[in-house]
Amino acid sequence: MKRIAYKYRIYPNTEQKILFAKCFGCVRFFYNKSLSDMNEIYKSTGKFKNITPASYKEDYSFLKEVDSLALSNAQLNRNTAFKAFFSHKTGFPKFKSKRNDQSYTTNNQGSVKFSNNNRYISIPKCSRIRIKKHRGFDGIIKSITVSMTTDNRYYISLLVEEENKPMGPANKMIGLDLGIKDLIVDSNGKKYKNQKYLTKSQNKLAREQRKLSKMVKGSNNRNKQRIKVARLHKHIQNQRNDYLHKLSKHIIDENQVICIEDLKVKGMMSDSKIARNISDVSWSRLVSMLTYKASWYGRTVIKVPKDYPSSQLCHACGYKNSITKNLNIRKWTCPKCGSIHDRDINAAKNILSKGIEMLTKDGTHPDSLFMLGSLESSSKKPPLL
Ligand SMILES: [Zn+2]
Known part of the structure; x- marks a missing residue:
């Protein structure tokens, strides 16, 4: 099996843009806040504490509005970055900035669908986004990353698991x-x-x-x-x-x-x-x-x-x-x-x-x-x- 990312341009409507902005914002907020809190805990106790999105939802209720898997993925990424830092492989993880490209990643639990001759895609919490599907694929979608560039273009990247298909032997x-x-x-x-x-x-x-x-x-x-x-x-x-x-x-x-x-x-x-x-x-x-x-x-x-x-x-x-x-x-x-x-x-x-x-x-x-x-x-x- 191999995993390949397929990236497509998408054209969200206003409502969808607002939804994405919320997701980007919440993911960024959770990532930065938990990173900074974990750093404080580490300084005072010398211990690594895995802060979950759930632990903030009481105080920051806006986190409840967005795709919870997007937050879980941010948690995973943060832990990977934090652990690399602890094992002295990299510097302290960078905080996410509003000024860079924005993105969030969620998982496909069977809800990703194309419709209208592949002109629309539905992803968790957001249905019927206009997409330019310039190439096809043959496999299972594992995760979805929605991103927005600094010049306000939107993309969706699908991580697809495909089978390896050996070709017949060549004789050269x-x-x-x-x-x-x-x-x-x-x-x-x-x-x-x-x-x-x-x-x-x-x-x-x-x-x-x-x-x-x-x-x-x-x-x-x-x-x-x-x-x-x-x-x-x-x-x-x-x-x-x-x-x-x-x-x-x-x-x-x-x-x-x-x-x-x-x-x-x-x-x-x-x-x-x-x-x-x-x-x-x-x-x-x-x-x-x-x-x-x-x-x-x-x-x-x-x-x-x-x-x-x-x-x-x-x-x-x-x-x-x-x-x-x-x-x-x-x-x-x-x-x-x-x-x-x-x-x-x-x-x-x-x-x-x-x-x-x-x-x-x-x-x-x-x-x-x-x-x-x-x-x-x-x-x-x-x-x-
Ligand atoms: Zn010779």
Whole structure:
């Protein structure tokens, strides 16, 4: 089973907006009040006291008006944050501010329903909210989060439990080289460009951010500009995620075994320009998508070690050419066998060979890598990641 969040824009009417505002307010009130009270108790007694919403309902009767599960969820979140603080993992939990995005989460106890051809959704304590259901899902809704952004847009996020559905085995394997100019280059010689529109949007973002920094703090214009910048940020995130989702799904559809290099991001981050590009292409997100989708669909992702010199080895004869450590060398001729290499394609081929070597070193025949829908279920466990 896997849990996926599906987020949709909703268009609540005035009455529904009031109801949501109450929920946001009560959740925020309970969260902040109990956090501060628990902190006082902790200071005086040295003990963690789990304050429940019920204990405030007498004194603050408005808490009785809203979905009690929303308050229970706030209690859970608060405890998680508090416990992380106690175990010195994080700082003291942040109080919720009116100025940020607002939200509350409730559970589905069977009352969530779509109606009028999916144009409306009903959730606990609030029925028939206009929704733009741009994509469907096939599973059980576990929880519902209603949110409002600082520019007054409303969203609903449904956490859905879905079954893993392994696809039939594919009969191909692939090696991927993660790059900067091209997001990935594969062992078949195919190059997936880093998306230019992202750079475009990013330049625009930089421009708007500069504008923002020059504006007078607390002014109306600055507030408007802040919202504009936040929207651009979201837009870039969405564009990138869409692209990475499509790309990772395509690779998973086509291949049974996917070999990638373990990321070398740390070493490269020192160069700020490269670092920006790395964040732009979001390698780590792509790798994580490939990894979890592989587990859903019965594919294998294998990571070759960081120190494996995929760019330096000649794929044809194995000669190690240290000159290629220089990132500017895009094409090279092997001094030993004379093969002419495109730097990235050669690297991708080496990554594939290394991955297969790792998967078969226990004696597994390469053909048997295709036999099972999922290698995870075979008795000889390959080094899965
Ligand atoms: Zn060679």
